Every structure is written in C-alpha cells, then in structure tokens.
Amino acid sequence: MIKFDVLTLFPNMFDGFLSESIIKRAIEDKLIKVDITNFRDYSDLKNNQVDDTPYGGGEGMVLMCDPIVKAIEEKKKKNSKIILMSPQGKRFDQKMAMDLSKESHLILVCGHYEGFDERIKSFIDEEISIGDYVLTGGELPSMVLIDSISRLVPGVITEGSYENDSFMDNLLDYPTYTKPREYRGMKVPDVLLSGDHKKIDEWRKEKQIESTKEKRPDLYKEKVIKEIGKYSLIDDNSNKSLVSINIEDSYNFLPNNKIKKSDLASISKVMIVEPTFIDKIARQNVEKKIAILMKQANIVLNDETDDEGAMYVLGEIDRMQGLLLTQYAKYLGMEYVSLMQIKLEALKNGINTKMMAKMNIQNFETKRGRGR
Numbered sequence: 474m475i476k477f478d479v480l481t482l483f484p485n486m487f488d489g490f491l492s493e494s495i496i497k498r499a500i501e502d503k504l505i506k507v508d509i510t511n512f513r514d515y516s517d518l519k520n521n522q523v524d525d526t527p528y529g530g531g532e533g534m535v536l537m538c539d540p541i542v543k544a545i546e547e548k549k550k551k552n553s554k555i556i557l558m559s560p561q562g563k564r565f566d567q568k569m570a571m572d573l574s575k576e577s578h579l580i581l582v583c584g585h586y587e588g589f590d591e592r593i594k595s596f597i598d599e600e601i602s603i604g605d606y607v608l609t610g611g612e613l614p615s616m617v618l619i620d621s622i623s624r625l626v627p628g629v630i631t632e633g634s635y636e637n638d639s640f641m642d643n644l645l646d647y648p649t650y651t652k653p654r655e656y657r658g659m660k661v662p663d664v665l666l667s668g669d670h671k672k673i674d675e676w677r678k679e680k681q682i683e684s685t686k687e688k689r690p691d692l693y694k695e696k697v698i699k700e701i702g703k704y705s706l707i708d709d710n711s712n713k714s715l716v717s718i719n720i721e722d723s724y725n726f727l728p729n730n731k732i733k734k735s736d737l738a739s740i741s742k743v744m745i746v747e748p749t750f751i752d753k754i755a756r757q758n759v760e761k762k763i764a765i766l767m768k769q770a771n772i773v774l775n776d777e778t779d780d781e782g783a784m785y786v787l788g789e790i791d792r793m794q795g796l797l798l799t800q801y802a803k804y805l806g807m808e809y810v811s812l813m814q815i816k817l818e819a820l821k822n823g824i825n826t827k828m829m830a831k832m833n834i835q836n837f838e839t840k841r842g843r844g845r
C-alpha cells in the first residue's frame with residue numbers, strides 16, 4: 474500500500490482522475506490511498522493568501538513558502554518522501570516510477586503561477602519534472618506520477634501486463650494485435666497464431682529490439698551499453714547476423730563466423746582489456762616494428778649491392794605507415810602517429826637517397842663507358 478498526499482490549490486482537478494478505471498479500483502482495493510489537500514487552508518494571511526509578487530520585479534505571482542511548509546509538516550511521517558513538481562526537476566521516467574513505487578508515502582507538491590519561492594527547496598527531497606515543457610500547474614504532473622507509480626504497485630494490474638511495457642529494461646514494447654485476423658488487407662503475423670510460445674517470445678523480443686533501435690536509438694544504445702558494459706554489438710540487418718563487436722573508443726573485432734543475434738549467448742570467449750593496457754601494447758608493437766625496420770634499413774644502407782633488400786624495406790615502411798593510420802591512430806592518437814611517421818619517412822628518405830645516388834653513379838659510369 475502506498476499513500477499519496479497531494480498539496481495543491483486546485484483539488485477539484487483530481488476528481489475525474491481518481492474516480493475512474495484502474496486508479497479508482499486500486500483505491501477501492503486499498504492498494505493505494507490518495508489524499509488531496511488544498512494548501513491555501515494553511516495560510517495565516519488575510520483571505521488565505523498563498524502567493525505574492527516576486528522580489529526584484531517581474532511578471533506573475535510566486536507561491537510563498539509558509540502555507541506549503543506547514544502543510545508538509547502536518548502530512549510528513551517518518552518514511553515520507555517529499556516531491557516538488559517542477560519543470561526544473563529531474564526528468565521523470567519508468568525507472569523513477571519503479572523506484573518510487575517502493576516508497577510508502579509520497580507527498581506531491583503542485584506549484585502554480587510563476588512557481589515557488591526558491592527557499593521551498595530546503596523542505597523537499599526531490600524535484601521532478603514530467604518533461605521539457607511548462608504546464609500551468611503541478612496538478613497534471615502529479616497525476617502522471619500517481620498513475621505511473623500506482624500501476625507498478627503489486628496487485629494494481631497483473632505483473633505480466635507491465636513487465637514488457639515500453640521503457641522497462643530500456644526497450645520499447647513489442648507490437649500487439651487483436652481480432653480480426655485480417656484488417657483491410659493487413660494480417661496478424663503468423664507466429665502469433667502458431668501457439669508456439671517459445672517462438673512468440675523470441676519474435677516479441679526481436680521486435681522490441683528492432684523498434685527501440687529504430688524509434689529510440691538513445692535507449693537502444695543505453696540498453697546495449699548497460700548489458701555488455703562499454704561495448705556494442707554491430708549487427709547486419711540484412712541477414713540478422715552479428716558482424717562486429719565494438720569496444721567503445723577502442724578495438725573492433727569480428728566474430729569468427731557470422732553469428733545470429735539469437736546466438737549471442739553462445740559467444741564463449743571474449744577477453745576485455747583495459748583501454749590503457751591496449752594503448753601500452755599498441756605502443757610496444759609500433760616501437761618493436763619500427764626498431765626492426767631500422768635494423769633492416771641499416772643493413773641495406775650498408776650493402777651496396779642489395780637493391781632487392783632496399784625495395785623490400787621500402788615496401789615494409791609503406792605498409793607500416795598505412796597501419797599506423799588505419800589501425801593504431803585510434804588507440805595512440807594522431808600526435809604519436811605523426812611522430813612515428815616522421816621517423817619512418819626519414820628511413821625511407823635515407824634508402825631512397827642512397828638508391829638515387831647509386832643510380833646516378835651507374836648512369837655516370839654507363840655514359841663514361843660509352844664515351845670511351
């Protein structure tokens with residue numbers, strides 16, 4: 474049982490909401506209790522005044538602290554959570570609804586006009602907004618909270634009805650169909666008529682993922698990141714296979730064979746390495762490879778006759794320059810890669826200069842031979 478105490482200047486706004494459908498039944502079944510209080514009744518001022526003009530000037534009226542604080546103090550119990558409805562609050566979502574459904578007493582404070590005297594914040598636990606837009610008052614937002622929280626209170630609706638709801642588990646809901654089987658040429662998917670519940674569950678999960686990916690890529694990314702840490706699985710929609718595993722800001726690696734999405738659990742060995750460790754290994758690799766190239770370059774520079782060797786080393790340097798850009802730059806950064814490129818360029822220049830000099834000497838000697 475969860476109790477909501479709503480503090481508002483407009484109690485009548487709640488009449489319809491509390492006397493219909495699931496919320497009405499939840500109240501009758503004593504699964505939730507909702508008390509609406511007009512905090513105007515707590516004003517000590519003439520005509521029960523609750524608002525006044527803003528200090529510093531400006532439009533509109535500001536709600537005074539005193540009547541609200543007095544109402545809060547009267548309603549507050551040991552385990553109460555006091556929530557201020559405000560467009561400046563934390564954006565409400567399903568996860569917050571889940572967490573709040575575990576509370577036993579929520580006091581919801583509805584503002585109006587220009588909002589509250591800032592000092593009200595010392596008397597509340599949390600500020601919640603229902604979205605990035607401004608409403609005339611906190612009544613609709615508090616109804617939104619009561620509605621979404623109440624349906625998560627055990628017994629209000631059957632648990633199965635919300636466990637696949639949109640936003641549970643960061644996924645949108647799967648598509649649902651009812652009679653008739655065909656409507657204006659549009660058929661209910663065969664799998665839903667198959668009676669095979671394992672297949673139906675798989676289809677629904679797949680649809681949830683597809684729809685979230687398409688309509689709410691932000692949620693999908695969060696879901697993937699939440700499930701597998703800072704890694705994402707890149708799939709190929711055309712054949713429903715997993716084509717790549719991407720560790721954010723780090724390595725991409727390809728599964729050996731194309732793996733179907735439903736086989737994800739069959740990936741048996743993935744080694745996840747600290748990105749700083751990857752940097753260290755990548756740096757060591759680059760330096761080792763460059764040291765080998767330097768040795769090889771030295772050999773060909775000291776051997777007048779080894780043209781083939783020189784061509785080979787030049788090819789290897791080109792290859793390493795390509796690898797630096799395509800493979801290593803993303804881990805080691807362009808600054809480091811540019812430095813290594815300069816080193817490699819210097820090696821290349823050394824070999825090229827030597828080969829050019831040799832060619833010139835040969836040309837000279839050939840010419841001299843002809844001249845004799």
Ligand SMILES: C[S@@+](CC[C@H](N)C(=O)[O-])C[C@H]1O[C@@H](n2cnc3c(N)ncnc32)[C@H](O)[C@@H]1O
Binds near residue numbers: 560584607609612
């Ligand atoms: C017109 S609004 C005041 C807005 C205030 N001047 C501001 O811009 O933050 C009056 C009251 O409506 C409620 N309210 C308006 N939009 C809301 C939202 N998106 N979420 C929660 N409460 C809201 C709040 O209780 C607020 O104090």
